[in-house]
Every structure is written in C-alpha cells, then in structure tokens.
Amino acid sequence: MKGYLWFGIGAFAFFCFKENLIAQPIYQREISSIPVGDSAGPVPYPFLGGIDSPKEALVDIDGDGDFDLFLMMEDGQLNFFRNTGTPASHNLVLEKQSLMDTSAGSWFRFADINGDGKTNLFCDNGAGGLRYYQNTSINPAQTGGLTFELVSTNFQNVTAEFNNIPAFADLDGDGDLDFFAGRQTGTLAFYRNTGTAASPNFVFVTDFYDDLSTFETAPPCTALAARSAFRPKSLPFQLFSTKGPEKPSGHGANNIEFADIDADGDYDFFWGDINNINLYFFENRGNAAVSDLVKISNCYLPFETFGFNAPAFGDLDGDGDLDALVGAANPGNNIDNVIHLLNFGTPNEPNFITLSKNFLRGVDVGSFCSPQLVDIDGDCDRDLITGSANGTLYHFRNQGSAGNPSFELVSSDFGNLNLGAFNATPIPAFADIDADGDLDLFVGKDGDGTISFYRNTGTAQTPAFTLVTGQYLDLTVNTLPACAFADIDGDGDLDLFIGEWKFTGNANVRFYQNQGTAQNANFMLETAQLLPSGSRIQTLPTLADYDSDSDFDLFVGALDGTVQLFQNDGTSASFSFTPVVGPYANIDVGFWAAPAFSDIEGDGDLDLFVGTRQGGIFFYRNPAQTALLKGDVNADGSLTPADVVALIYRAFEGTCFPAPFQAGDVTCDGKITPADIVLVLYIVFSGGQASCS
Numbered sequence: 102m103k104g105y106l107w108f109g110i111g112a113f114a115f116f117c118f119k120e121n122l123i124a125q126p127i128y129q130r131e132i133s134s135i136p137v138g139d140s141a142g143p144v145p146y147p148f149l150g151g152i153d154s155p156k157e158a159l160v161d162i163d164g165d166g167d168f169d170l171f172l173m174m175e176d177g178q179l180n181f182f183r184n185t186g187t188p189a190s191h192n193l194v195l196e197k198q199s200l201m202d203t204s205a206g207s208w209f210r211f212a213d214i215n216g217d218g219k220t221n222l223f224c225d226n227g228a229g230g231l232r233y234y235q236n237t238s239i240n241p242a243q244t245g246g247l248t249f250e251l252v253s254t255n256f257q258n259v260t261a262e263f264n265n266i267p268a269f270a271d272l273d274g275d276g277d278l279d280f281f282a283g284r285q286t287g288t289l290a291f292y293r294n295t296g297t298a299a300s301p302n303f304v305f306v307t308d309f310y311d312d313l314s315t316f317e318t319a320p321p322c323t324a325l326a327a328r329s330a331f332r333p334k335s336l337p338f339q340l341f342s343t344k345g346p347e348k349p350s351g352h353g354a355n356n357i358e359f360a361d362i363d364a365d366g367d368y369d370f371f372w373g374d375i376n377n378i379n380l381y382f383f384e385n386r387g388n389a390a391v392s393d394l395v396k397i398s399n400c401y402l403p404f405e406t407f408g409f410n411a412p413a414f415g416d417l418d419g420d421g422d423l424d425a426l427v428g429a430a431n432p433g434n435n436i437d438n439v440i441h442l443l444n445f446g447t448p449n450e451p452n453f454i455t456l457s458k459n460f461l462r463g464v465d466v467g468s469f470c471s472p473q474l475v476d477i478d479g480d481c482d483r484d485l486i487t488g489s490a491n492g493t494l495y496h497f498r499n500q501g502s503a504g505n506p507s508f509e510l511v512s513s514d515f516g517n518l519n520l521g522a523f524n525a526t527p528i529p530a531f532a533d534i535d536a537d538g539d540l541d542l543f544v545g546k547d548g549d550g551t552i553s554f555y556r557n558t559g560t561a562q563t564p565a566f567t568l569v570t571g572q573y574l575d576l577t578v579n580t581l582p583a584c585a586f587a588d589i590d591g592d593g594d595l596d597l598f599i600g601e602w603k604f605t606g607n608a609n610v611r612f613y614q615n616q617g618t619a620q621n622a623n624f625m626l627e628t629a630q631l632l633p634s635g636s637r638i639q640t641l642p643t644l645a646d647y648d649s650d651s652d653f654d655l656f657v658g659a660l661d662g663t664v665q666l667f668q669n670d671g672t673s674a675s676f677s678f679t680p681v682v683g684p685y686a687n688i689d690v691g692f693w694a695a696p697a698f699s700d701i702e703g704d705g706d707l708d709l710f711v712g713t714r715q716g717g718i719f720f721y722r723n724p725a726q727t728a729l730l731k732g733d734v735n736a737d738g739s740l741t742p743a744d745v746v747a748l749i750y751r752a753f754e755g756t757c758f759p760a761p762f763q764a765g766d767v768t769c770d771g772k773i774t775p776a777d778i779v780l781v782l783y784i785v786f787s788g789g790q791a792s793c794s
Contacts, residue, residue, distance in 0.1 A: 112737065121381070121580060127724075128688065128721030129721065129723065129724050130720070131211050132146055132195055134720075136501075136506045136789075137497065137507075138273060139509070143460055145461075146195075146461050146463040146464065147463050147464050147718075148464065148719060149461055149463035149464075151464070151465045151466075151468075151689060151716035151717025152172075152174060152439060152461065152472070153173055153175050153434075153435050153714065153716065154430045154432055155172055155430060156172075156174075156208060157173070157409070157411065158170075158209065159413045159417075160211045160220055162248075163183065165184075166188055167187060167188040167191065168416070168449070169181070169335055169421075169733075170182040175714075177431070178200075178205070178691060179200040179201040179205045179224075179231045180195060180197070180198055181197045181247065182194060183196045188418075188419035189290065189418055189419030189420075198294055200247070201249060205225065206225025206232075206262070206597075207224065207280045208225050208264065208267070208356075209266075210222075210223045210267060212267065214278060214301055215301070216297070216298035216299040217236075218655045220237065221234060221235050225263070230256065230257070230259065231259055231261060232253065232254050232255075233253040234252065234595050235249065238239075243299050246736055246741035257302070257303045259280055259282075262282065262284065265284075265285070265355050265357075267282040267283070267430060268280075268281050268750075269287075271389075273391070274389040275390075277301060278296040278301070278666060279291065281310065283357045287308075287374075288309050288311070288313065289313055289317040290310065291305070291310035305512075309516075313370075313383060313394050315355070315374050323465060328701040331407035351438075351597055355375065356412070356430060357373070358370075358413065359371075359649070360414040362421075362423055362481070363449055363450070363451065364448035365385075365645065367387065368384040369382070370394050373412060373760050374408065376397065378405045379401060379402060379404065379405065380400070381399035382396070382397050382541040384397045384707075402453050402696065404442070407431040407433035408429075411427065411428040411430050415521045417441070417443075421448055422447060422572065423451065425440075425442040425443055425453065426442070427439075428440075435466050435467045438458070439460040439461055439482065440460070441452065442456065445787055454616065455622060461744050463717055464718050465716045466489030466495050466513075467691060468489070468526075468714060468716045470488065470489060470713055471487055471528045471583070472718050473485075473487065473530065473697035474697050474698075475531045477531070478561075478563070478564075479562035479763075480562075481504070482499040482503040484499045485508050486496050487712060488528050488712075490716065492512055492525045493527070494514070494518065494527060494544075496510070496512040496515035497510050499511060499756040502703070502773075506763070516719050518568075525547065525548070526547040527546060528695070529544050530583070530585060530586060531543075532586035534554075534586075535553075535556070535619075536594075537562040537620075538558065538563065541554070542555040542556045543778045545583050546679070547602075550581070551603075552572070552576060552582050553568060553570070553728045554569045554769065555568055563668050573622055576599075577598065578611070579601050579602060581601060581602035582599050582600070582601060583595060584598070585598045586598075589644070590652055591673040592615075596613065596614050596617040598610055598611070598612055598642045600641050601639070602657075604638065606636050606638055607634070607637065608637040608638055609629065609637070609640060610632050610640050610642050610655075610657065611626065611628070611631065612628050612631045613626045613628045637659060639693070641657065641658035641659075641693075641694065641695045642656065642657050642658075643656050645707055647696040647707060650669075652676065653669055654678075654697050656685060658694035658695050661692070662692050662693065662713070662714075663685070663688060663702055665684075665708075666685040666710065667681070670680055688711060692713065692714035693712070693713055693714035694711050695711060695712035698710075702722075703763045703766070704761055704763050705761035706725045707723055708721065708722050709721040709725050724766045729761060729763055730780045731763075731767050732765075734748045734751070734765045745782055745785060748765050750779050763794065766776060
C-alpha cells in the first residue's frame, strides 16, 4: 500500500502495509527483551508489570538445591519465578504468570502436607477456609513441568481469616505439620495434627497459642537511619512480656511466618501486622517439642513500610544462614515494596542489612500506569511516556533506534506540568492537533474529570508544552477521561475518542468527529455510547489497524485487566465497529489495562504495551512473521531508485520514512547508515540481497 497513515494512539504514528495481514495474534509476553535503564543502572525486570501488595514464598519447588520464588499481588494471581542460577547467585525467571490459571484469593502457602517429598499448595477459598492443591509434578525441573491438582475446596474445615496469611509448622516435635492462623484479635490459633505426616488430621486446640498477643498501644520503632543492622538477642528495643494481661488497642490483620532464625533447632515466630511498620519477633525459648514463644521485638528488621508486612526466609546467597524477603502488602506501599534483607551474621547470630527495597526492579511508576509510545524528540524512534498515580508523567527516552529500542528514564515529571495531588492519575495522549509537525499533549485528570490541553510551542525535536486550557471542549466526564486520536473517517484530520470510569458500571466510549480541519480542530459529539451496552466500570481506548485492511480498529482496556477488540468492518472513510467475542488474544494484566500499540522493533507488525494498576507495563511482542521487502524504503511494494533517494534523506536529513525501519536497515545492524545506502543501490541495480531476511 502506498503512502502512510499518521494517527495518535494516544496519538502516535503507525504505518499500514497491505502485505502484513494479521489474524488476531497470540502475543508473546516478554519481561526483559527491551533494555531499560534509570539512575540506578540497568533495570533487570523492566516489563514485569509493577508490584502492589506483594506476598511471597521461597520454596525449592524443583529440588535443585536453590530457592524459587512465588509472588502474589492484589489480583490473586500466583507468579512463579524459577531460579535458574545457583544457591549462591540466584537468577529468577518468570515461568508462569498464573500458576493455577485461577486466582489464589488473598493468600497462599506451601507445605508438604502428605509426606511425599513434594511441596503442596494451600490458598484462600474465599470463605475463611483453605483450598488444597496436591503437587502432582513428574518433572518439576523442566519448564512447564510444575503441576498441581485441586483436592479440596475446604480443607478439613480449618479456618484462616480473609487476607491473613496462615502457616504450617511442627512445633510439637512429632514429625508432622500443625496449622497456625493469626486472628484479627491479635492472637494465634492452633490446630494440632493428630494424624501422621502422610495422613494429616487437624483438630482445633486454641485461639490463644502460647498466650501471645501482638496488640500494643504504640509499637515502638526507633529511627532506622541510625542503624544498618542488629542482632536479635541484643536488641536496643523495649522488651515485652506476653504472659500477663494486655488490652487490645487495634486490630491485628496479619501475615505470619515460622523460621529457625537462630539455628537452635526450634521454630521462632514472626508476625507482620497491618498496624506495624516492621515485624513482631517472638523467640522460641522452649525447644522443638514444647514451644515457648516470647516477644523480643516489635521491630525486628531494618526497614519501615506502611505495614502489613509479609516475611519469607531462605538462604538466598548460599552461605548457610537465613536471609529474608519482605513484601510490604499494605496498598500504600506502591513502590519499593519487595525488601531484600541480607544476613551477614551467622546461622546462630543473624545480622541483617537491607540490601534492596526493590528486589524485582522494573518499570514502576507507583499505580495506574498509562503508557504512550511517541517520537517526542523527532529522532524517528518511539519514546515511552506514561502517566502515574503521583500526578506526573514519566519520560523514558529511546536511546536505541527504531529497530533496536533501549529506554532510559530521563524524567519523572515530564513537561513540569504540576497537575497537583487533586489530579493524581493523569492519562496522557499525544496528537499533532494543529498540523504543525510536532506533537501536542492532552491529559485526562481523575480529580475533576476534565482534559487539559497543552500546545507544543517548541519543535518536534525539542518540545515545550504550554497550557491552553484546563477543560478542553468544556468537557467533564464522570472521572478518568482517556483520550485517543485517529483519522477515523479518512478526511485528513484527527477525530477524538474518550474513555471514562463509572462506578455505576455503564462506562462507554464517546466519539467526537472533527468537523474542522487538520490545523483547526472542531470536535462535535456524535455519540456518548459508541460501544454496545454492557457492564463496564472503565474504558481505556486506543486505535490501531491490527488486521492491515487500511482502517482503524478499536481496542478498549478494562478494569479487569483485559483488552477488548472492536473490529472495524467498515472502511477508512466510514467506520463500523463490531465486538470480537472474548478479550483480545491472550492479554490479561490483572487490573487496569491501558493498551498502546507500536511497531517497536520496526518489523512491520504491531507490538503491544499495557499499563497496569500496579504501576508497571506488560510488553507483548507480536510474533507474526511479516513479509518485509528489504530495501523498499518508500513502502510502494517495489525496489526502485526512489528507495535509494528516500534512504539518503533518512540517513543524512533525519527524515522518518513510512516503511518499517527494518526495510531500510538492509545491513541488519539496527542503524540507518551510508552502508545501507550502498547495499540498497546494489539491491536495486544489481539484484543483490540484504544481509538478513
């Protein structure tokens, strides 16, 4: 197809090719295939999708001698990271986004409950009880070899309160696992296993195990800046006795854990309370057969969070002692919330330092990430700009090329917009609304449901945004207006689509036709109900020609983390959207799907970036094998001298040509250089071939 179509997907340029006929693709999720860096250096898990309310477990699930990681967030999906490294040097690789292909609820636990040497899985059943999944893996060390089978939806009628992580431990030394659950009253429930290690039978004993209580009028934590580490048996904190009466002063929603932290052969106890910025520590002053849990500290480890901390202990560096990961499960901890604590003491005398507050460091802007892929600096590759829950836009400049992207965080307050706390979730969209060759900016604001319009008074290479109005079109939607621009009627100017959030469940997409010109837009509301009626709380629209039929299709992100496709069965001049049954392909990001399409590697097909409620981005590569004609720089379907001229302009004048980047990169080095011009000359006039297909 000749020519190209320039549009805003939140307004970015995408070029359509008739040769690229794509049925609904099954995208491949990738975590770290595109490099991303920030001031701390390379980001190891850039497109993990953000982390909120984490709860984790360290388990050697495949029996290879090192700890694997299981991580659950607020959507209840259990992420499995296999450790492909060694006991001394971990290398965690996300193998499965949802271990059981269903939600684990509000908590999960692993335990070998039937004595077969395999770790089984327990999780929240949604009614105060336990679901039990038996580990049926045959070859757990193989990729995809980990399997679990549901055995019971209400395991032996034991109870664990909603959102409180219980624990299994043998505290009576009889060789089988007993069950413990923290109560909202701040006490510990105990179910004794009167069966065997192979055939458990749990019997309720007490809600007041060892008379322990976590309630304090004001749990003291000294300033952590004054210390980097300390030993638990010589803590400089006030000691508390749990053997006398204590009056509760608050609730005790909790995450509990047992670990032999001092290597004396019995289990000590840790309680992460919703009202404690650290952890309660109870030392076992008894033995392996008769416990005596005594509170030693309200603040055991060197960190502070908003509370509800979920600890997990394991030897993460292969030195023979227990290190720790702590998930800050309080939703207020929306960044820096998986804390890695290194034990550089001994097994008997632990001594912890905080090694990192961001164990799985990725792109994470806090919450409500809304990415846009646009060439904001006029260098012919796509940069990444996203809204965040802190009221600013983050700017990741593409330091690579249109064929080999590499992003670097250059600003956490792009444009210095100063939206303020009232507009804490800005949703950006870019479009050249006045056809002057640079991108202007539109920002939907959740505080008052309005859209701010910033005109680019700079250039395509050096943008400068000036506020024109804080209420574009004098429009107010319910909340969280989300703009998307495209020339949907083929008249040469940009039309406008606006998504929204409605707690009433009838959110839709508004369509405004541009009845002005490309230079002077005049948007008129055509319909406030573009989509068929349905149950929707949120709509986050974007447009792209996914099937390469020269018209724009509509994609709508939803609150449940899926993306719905509305296929354009009309034409480029007269659209007609038809919903495609089910979510788009295999996309599910948990909560808040904010989609943005871009041919990020310049191979002629659309890849997908999806912002999440957790503040990160899922990246899905389009694995479709696009038939690129190498050297067809002007995208007219043939190799002619005009391609040589176009490539010369691109190489020396910085002109962005419409063809996929890889059509001009005939030397296949990720750049457009004079060497490409020479090879295109050879291809056009002598019938040579590109260096790669």
